[in-house]
Amino acid sequence: MAKPRVRVPKKAKKGEIIEIKTLIKHKMQRATKDKKTGKPIPRNIIHTFEAKFNGKAFFTGNWDTGISADPYCAFNHRVQESGEYEFVWKDDAGKTYTAKAKIEVA
Amino acid sequence: MSKVRIEVLDRREFLITSGAAVAALVALTNGALAKKPATEVLNELTKGAKPAEGKVKLEMPEIAENGAKVRTKITVESPMTPEDYCKSVAIIAPKNPATFVGKFNFTPDSGRAYVSTNIRLAETQEVWAVAEMSDGKFYIGKATVKVTVGGCGG
Numbered sequence: 001m002a003k004p005r006v007r008v009p010k011k012a013k014k015g016e017i018i019e020i021k022t023l024i025k026h027k028m029q030r031a032t033k034d035k036k037t038g039k040p041i042p043r044n045i046i047h048t049f050e051a052k053f054n055g056k057a058f059f060t061g062n063w064d065t066g067i068s069a070d071p072y073c074a075f076n077h078r079v080q081e082s083g084e085y086e087f088v089w090k091d092d093a094g095k096t097y098t099a100k101a102k103i104e105v106a
Numbered sequence: 107m108s109k110v111r112i113e114v115l116d117r118r119e120f121l122i123t124s125g126a127a128v129a130a131l132v133a134l135t136n137g138a139l140a141k142k143p144a145t146e147v148l149n150e151l152t153k154g155a156k157p158a159e160g161k162v163k164l165e166m167p168e169i170a171e172n173g174a175k176v177r178t179k180i181t182v183e184s185p186m187t188p189e190d191y192c193k194s195v196a197i198i199a200p201k202n203p204a205t206f207v208g209k210f211n212f213t214p215d216s217g218r219a220y221v222s223t224n225i226r227l228a229e230t231q232e233v234w235a236v237a238e239m240s241d242g243k244f245y246i247g248k249a250t251v252k253v254t255v256g257g258c259g260g
Contacts, residue, residue, distance in 0.1 A: 017217035030204075058215035066199055066207030068175045068224035075210070078186075078217030 006087055008101040012079040020051065021074045024089050024097060030065045046071055048090040054083040081105055144200035144234070151196050151209075151236055152244045162195065162247030164235040173227040173253040182219035182237045182245070186212070192219035193238045201231035227253045 007021040024046065031043035049061035049071075059075045071089075082105045089097040148157070165179040184192040191214045197207040210221045219237070227233070235247045 053215070056215070058213045060211045061208060062211070063208040064206050065204045066197070066202050066226050068226050072222075072224050073210075074220075074222040076216055076218040076220050078215055 004087060004089065004097050004099040006085070006099045006101050008085055008103055010102075011104050011106055014080060014105050015078065017076050017078050018103075019074060019076055020085070021072075022049075022051075022087055022099070023070065023072045025070050026089070026091065028065065028067060028069045028071060042092070044092045046089045046091045048088075049073060050086075050088040051075065051077070052086045052088070053077060054081075055086075079103060079105060141203055141205055144198050144205040147198055147206045148234070148236060151238070155244050157236055157244035157246035159246060161245040162235050162237045164233065164247040164249040166233060166249040166251050168250075169252045169254065170227060171254045173229070173255055175224045176227050176251060176253075177222070178225050178233070179222045180210075180220065180235045180237075180247070184219045184239065186214050186217055186219060188214045189240075191216075191240045193240055195219065195221065195235055195237045197225060198234040198236065199225065199227055199231060200234070202226065202228045227251055229253050 004022065004024040006023075009018050012018050026046050027044065028046065029041065029044040032041050033039065034041055043065070045063065045065055045067070047063055049063065050057050051059040058077055061073060063071065082103060085101045085103065087099045161183045163181045163183075165181075166176060170176045178197065180195050180197075182192040182195055184190065186192065192212050194209055194211045196209040198205055199207050207225050208223070210223075212219050225233075230250075230252045232248050232250045237245045237247075239245070
């Protein structure tokens with residue numbers, strides 16, 4: 001269901017602050033009841049987001065049900081060296097989704 | 107005869123007390139399920155401190171046609187150095203069923219205390235963004251959004 005998309009510039013200058021955009025397809029299902037059957041539908045949202053650079057987390061999110069479906073999140077990073085980004089989303093169903101991207105410091 | 111009357115009274119009394127107990131239990135459950143008031147969420151975040159106005163720029167549309175997806179941009183004034191940086195910013199929507207929307211945590215490597223995301227708004231309301239700085243101070247920014255169609259499936 002969930003398929004992450006990330007946009008990271010391929011190149012940056014040392015010390016440059018870049019913008020990273022992320023999007024993942026996810027229902028962000030609140031705990032509710034089925035309108036027809038009345039059966040409870042358990043909560044299943046992405047509750048944790050992590051952005052890491054060369055293994056070190058520099059931006060994280062603790063999300064609740066008020067974050068829209070298909071969560072979009074853009075943020076900054078000050079680039080000091082070439083390396084690899086890793087983005088991690090975790091949901092209530094115990095699933096973990098990851099995306100990776102590389103950046104080169106000229 | 108008098109004995110029977112006593113028994114009837116006892117049963118009535120029992121019914122009254124058990125009824126009260128059920129009512130109390132219902133009230134308790136409702137209390138637990140009810141939303142946490144925004145002021146309570148704010149107090150938990152700031153550990154009781156009153157956040158100062160300023161430093162937090164919360165950008166939201168004045169009118170949201172669709173409350174299910176409202177673009178929310180937050181920028182906190184901070185040098186973002188290891189000595190002085192913004193640690194986090196939390197979004198509170200006081201009139202949503204769940205008032206705490208989310209929290210975004212920064213590090214000096216973030217470069218800027220900035221985040222852009224989409225949030226759900228159940229109805230027209232004033233949204234709060236609460237920033238925590240590395241020196242332990244809290245700041246708040248607010249924005250009022252008029253919601254034409256609610257975003258919480260209500």
